[in-house]
Amino acid sequence: MKKRELSDFMTQELLYDYVKDLLDEERKKSVEEVIKKSDEVKVDLKTIESGIQYLESLSKTFVSTSLVQNINRRETYFGQIQKLMSYENWPPFVKWTLEAVLVISVVITVSLIVPWAQFKDFVMQSKNSELILAELPKSDKKSLTESLGTSEPVGSAAFADETGTDQDVKPITAQEVESQVPEQIPVEPPKKVAATKPPPKVEEPKKVGFVYRGTLVIVNVEVGTTKLKDTIVELGGRKAGEVELGWRRNEGDYYFHFTIPESKLADLEEYFKTLGTIKLSRDPHPRVMPDGIVRMIITTEEPK
Amino acid sequence: MKEDQLKHILLFFFFVTLNEQRSKELARDAWFWCLDKKKKSPDLEPSHIVLLSLESCWKDLQSEPRAGVSSFSADSGWLLPHGLQLEPWKEFQKSASSEELFITVVSQILKFPEQTITKVLGLSSGTIRYRLAKTARKIGTSVSEHHGGRV
Numbered sequence: 503m504k505k506r507e508l509s510d511f512m513t514q515e516l517l518y519d520y521v522k523d524l525l526d527e528e529r530k531k532s533v534e535e536v537i538k539k540s541d542e543v544k545v546d547l548k549t550i551e552s553g554i555q556y557l558e559s560l561s562k563t564f565v566s567t568s569l570v571q572n573i574n575r576r577e578t579y580f581g582q583i584q585k586l587m588s589y590e591n592w593p594p595f596v597k598w599t600l601e602a603v604l605v606i607s608v609v610i611t612v613s614l615i616v617p618w619a620q621f622k623d624f625v626m627q628s629k630n631s632e633l634i635l636a637e638l639p640k641s642d643k644k645s646l647t648e649s650l651g652t653s654e655p656v657g658s659a660a661f662a663d664e665t666g667t668d669q670d671v672k673p674i675t676a677q678e679v680e681s682q683v684p685e686q687i688p689v690e691p692p693k694k695v696a697a698t699k700p701p702p703k704v705e706e707p708k709k710v711g712f713v714y715r716g717t718l719v720i721v722n723v724e725v726g727t728t729k730l731k732d733t734i735v736e737l738g739g740r741k742a743g744e745v746e747l748g749w750r751r752n753e754g755d756y757y758f759h760f761t762i763p764e765s766k767l768a769d770l771e772e773y774f775k776t777l778g779t780i781k782l783s784r785d786p787h788p789r790v791m792p793d794g795i796v797r798m799i800i801t802t803e804e805p806k
Numbered sequence: 807m808k809e810d811q812l813k814h815i816l817l818f819f820f821f822v823t824l825n826e827q828r829s830k831e832l833a834r835d836a837w838f839w840c841l842d843k844k845k846k847s848p849d850l851e852p853s854h855i856v857l858l859s860l861e862s863c864w865k866d867l868q869s870e871p872r873a874g875v876s877s878f879s880a881d882s883g884w885l886l887p888h889g890l891q892l893e894p895w896k897e898f899q900k901s902a903s904s905e906e907l908f909i910t911v912v913s914q915i916l917k918f919p920e921q922t923i924t925k926v927l928g929l930s931s932g933t934i935r936y937r938l939a940k941t942a943r944k945i946g947t948s949v950s951e952h953h954g955g956r957v
Contacts, residue, residue, distance in 0.1 A: 518939030550939065553946030556894055557914040560821065562887045565813040569883025573834050574812060 508532045510540050517543070517550050711790035714767075714798040716782035718774055723804045726777045727756040730802060733773050734758065737766040742797060755803035764796050778802075807844050811856045812837050814916045816884070818860050821895070821911050822867065826878035836863050857918060857926045864908050894948035901944060909934060910941045 508516070513536040519525050520533045537543050589597070720726035731748040739762040741747050749757045762770060774780040791797055815836050819829040836859045843855050878884065886892070899907065912918050913934065923934055 515939075518935060518942055521942075524935075546943070549946035549950065550942045551946070552949045553942035553944065554914070556945050556949045557910065557942070559887050559890050560895065561915045561917060563817060563820070563915075564885040565816050566883040566885065569816065569830075570809050570812050572883075573816065573830060573837055574809065 508536050510536060510543055513537070513540070513543050514546050517547050521547070521550055521554055711787045712784050712796075713787040713789070714782060714796060714800075715785055716774075716780055716798070716800045718778055718780045718800055718802045719805045720778035720802050721805060723756065723802050727802045730758070730773070730777060730800075734760055734762065734770070737770055738763050739766075739770075748802075751801075755801045758798065758800040758802070761791070761795050761797050764794050767796055770798075774800075778805075807837075807840055807852050807855070811840065811852050814856055815840070815860065817916060818911055819863075820878075820884045821915055822864070822899075822907060824877065824892070824896070824899070826882040826884075829878075829884075832863055832867070836860065839863075851922075853918065853922055854926050857912065857922060860912065861908070861927060864904075868904060891952060893952045894945055897948040897952075898941070898945050902941060906937050906941045906944075909937045910945075913938060914941075 513533050516525065516529065516533055520530065525533065537547060592600075718726075718730070727748045734747060739747075739760045741759070742761050743759045745757060745759065747758050747760060751757050771780070771782065774782070787797075789797070812833070816829065816833045819832040819836070820826075823829050823832070836856075839859045839862070840852075840855045843859070844850065844852065847855075898910075902910070909923070909929075913920070913923060920931060920934060923929060924931060
């Protein structure tokens, strides 16, 4: 009877058993015959032998006694609790929650501890620092503006409201101004205003400023206020501070904070009288205005 | 239960995770599971208990991403044979199926007898040999690529 030969495919399937010596003698000879003939099977055999040899090397990995003893030691109850309490073993959502609670606690604590009232007072105090302008003759305006590094004319500077919220004016201390002003500047005598009725003569202190404050009682104040606003502008008046001329306040009256050429003051006072009853006073103020410019704070209201 | 069985457990988790810390944790859990099992079922063969615990842990491990990158120090307690490279094994870890990886470690590295595996895991000899032949080829190919055929 003719002996049946193994195919290459069948031999490849038997190669692992062949390497492991799990085949009977007859089958082993058959496989060896095919291996001799087929290069493909030879390569496959070499690959399997190489893999098994590598796994044999891995199996020789040694485990140290210290590691075995370390694992073999039963953890104490305290050790198990310690392991559970370890931050690394906590679930992520617990970690995030804890972090969030911590952050919120810190924010609340800080907001409660910090003396906000004092802090606010301190900030407001620093904002309310007085702006003191030096009294200078007109001839030296140019040199002063140049030395201060600003192109804005001194007389056109904007003024803060009496509330003290000054955003446009850069605070300059008197010492700074004095140090930049050349000594012995010839002071021009103030020009006399040719007006029908000159303003009340008050001896002007040279280094103390002033402001005109007044209340104008007008019948139909809304219309009168609009007219007054137009007249102030016509006379060369300019808004000082932040609010516009004729700003309606919460009290129901209208507020005018403006500067005007001193020469137009008499005309303005005359106009006040045409509108209603005016009570005007000249109060001292730390802010010194440039020569020839006066500052006024007028409120208009309905008669009570 | 003897220390040799614990060594088997340590080797198993080392080769399936290649992570020192994780291997220790898993080995500790598996070992104490074995000890408890032995107490409850004293008639069971220790090797059978170990194989059962490895299979159980291995199923649980399937939910974790497979390592691919080794994370262990030279003094970790697992001492590899001198000059042995782990790259072919890492390649095999990536390409092998779960069953192939498990049977290879248990049979070829831990040297559990085929009869024990057959009995405990309920696999036929043919299945085991088929998987081992397949893995031997894969690892052999990987070894050839990395070392030119040298182990």
